[in-house]
Amino acid sequence: MPSASFLIYSGVMPLVKTFISIICGYVLARMGLFPPAASRGASQVTMNVSLPALIFANIVPAFTPSNVSAIGPLFLIAFFYIAFGFFAGLIIREICYVPRNFWQGILVLTGMSNWGNLPNAVVLSVTQQAPFNPATDQALGVSFVSIFIVCYHITFWMLGAAHSLSWDYRPGVPQGEAAERRFRWYEKPIGSLIARYILRRKLPPSQGLSEDAIKEADEKAWPEKEKGQEIVVLDEMDAQIHNEEQVDPDPDIQLARRTSRLSTTTPNTRLRTPSLNPAASSSALPPVPPPTRAHSTHSSDAQSIAQRSETDTLHPPSFKRRVIRVFRPLSALFTPVTITLALSLPIALVQPLKALFVDVSDIGGPDWKGPDGRPPLAFVIDTAEFMGNIAVPLALVLLGASFARLQMPRPLSRLPMMAMFLTTITKMVILPVVGVFLVQAMTNAGLISKGAKAERFVAMFLSGTPTAVNQLIVASLYSPDGNVDTLAAFLLVQYVFMFFSSSALTAVSLLLL
Structure with missing residues (x-):
């Protein structure tokens, strides 16, 4: 030994x-x-x-x-x-x-x-x-x-x-200092199930988890303006993502983009794409926070992923796109x-x-x-x-x-x-x-x-x-x-x-x- x-x-x-x-x-x-x-x-x-x-x-x-x-x-x-x-x-x-x-x-x-x-x-x-x-x-x-x-x-x-x-x-999910609020045990996912279905307790809606909170955040981020003038150009968005992958060829980032084309947000969130009216377009787009960290250069990538998926929610894709979406995770x-x-x-x-x-x-x-x-x-x-x-x-x-x-x-x-x-x-x-x-x-x-x-x-x-x-x-x-x-x-x-x-x-x- x-x-x-x-x-x-x-x-x-x-x-x-x-x-x-x-x-x-x-x-x-x-x-x-x-x-x-x-x-x-x-x-x-x-x-x-x-x-x-x-x-x-x-x-x-x-x-x-x-x-x-x-x-x-x-x-x-x-x-x-x-x-x-x-x-x-x-x-x-x-x-x-x-x-x-x-x-x-x-x-x-x-x-x-x-x-x-x-x-x-x-x-x-x-x-x-x-x-x-x-x-x-x-x-x-x-x-x-x-x-x-x-x-x-x-x-x-x-x-x-x-x-x-x-x-x-x-x-609807709090960020920054708001995310540091300490939740009680029955406000967490498993604890809420135990309290609701085993202990039979009536619980108030969890902060940051309810559909109302999500809808409210959605309305603040995407105000209802000129729905009739919305346009969607899926091919141009795909070309934009392709160009981003050419600029930033990190293999992990490419995999994240390829496997994240399904919705990264809830179904309640809608995309307000640029309208034909420049004034309406500028007011409909949400503000983009300035980069404050070394990794913040990738925030635009995350936004483009969300925008593309939300566009598919507003305009249902064709059968060919649905088949591609189903089998896209296999590309990993x-x-x-x-x-x-x-x-x-x-x-x-x-x-x-x-x-x-x-x-x-x-x-x-x-x-x-x-x-x-x-x-x-x-x-x-x-x-x-x-x-x-x-x-x-x-x-x-x-x-x-x-x-x-x-x-x-x-x-x-x-x-x-x-x-x-x-x-x-x-x-x-x-x-x-x-x-x-x-x-x-x-x-x-x-x-x-x-x-x-x-x-x-x-x-x-x-x-x-x-x-x-x-x-x-x-x-x-x-x-x-x-x-x-x-x-x-x-x-x-x-x-x-x-x-x-x-x-x-x-x-x-x-x-x-």
């Missing part, structure tokens, strides 16, 4: 270079050497080039018919972690003070985790040493992490977790990462295809060689490895730069301290304990092989990662002024606590292996 000092060392050292990379990004951004435009470009390279290349270079050699059975248990574990997080966030929201414009945000925060850059950085480091086999377990580890990444994309984009963040910014599956996974798995499992990229003669596959004595397409794997090597460090630098641009609310006493503490403990302590017991139970039941050390380590380690920073980007799109300070505070606490919790989780996982 490894000594305690070895376990502590093995748990801490892989995270040291991770935090050094994050600190480098933070310092560069604070010095002005890594501006938001550079972050967007680097994010584009990471998501569309380097990370898919890293996944391809690891899945093709690593997956074989003997270990492909790991995909099913890993999918099950990943969705269990997500469901557990959402349920925990629901409980925390009901028992703790949470600002009204963060009621849905706290659910997504506890449910979705960073399963991209951080796990890959740790897995690549840990699997270089005992008890792992560096020759095979490094590639297997990255391949197993990619399964969790696919689960994240399915839940966050396709199943609507990203779109649900807009619920915190619907008409067509990302470079998921497409790479879909291409890599058949190549890895079909021996004649795999023999074109790597040598499989030792496992009974074809022995195809090029003039240099290597497989004919071995240069593709070499190129993917070369390009994939920048994925993890560049993503960690991006993470540090994101922290440098976070805006903390003042004074700090306005923050929901108890909710911040409970969400951090849930994601970084309680869920890892549950994850370790779950993986051990599945191993004892035979669902996971005891000899699959890389699979077991990845399944346990990914139970204790903090919230994904993508939520910060998407929430800023929906916020009227780009203000997501509450979310930024939650993220900062989790990532500070991550060093200690991840070190302990790594040590415990190695001990159990």
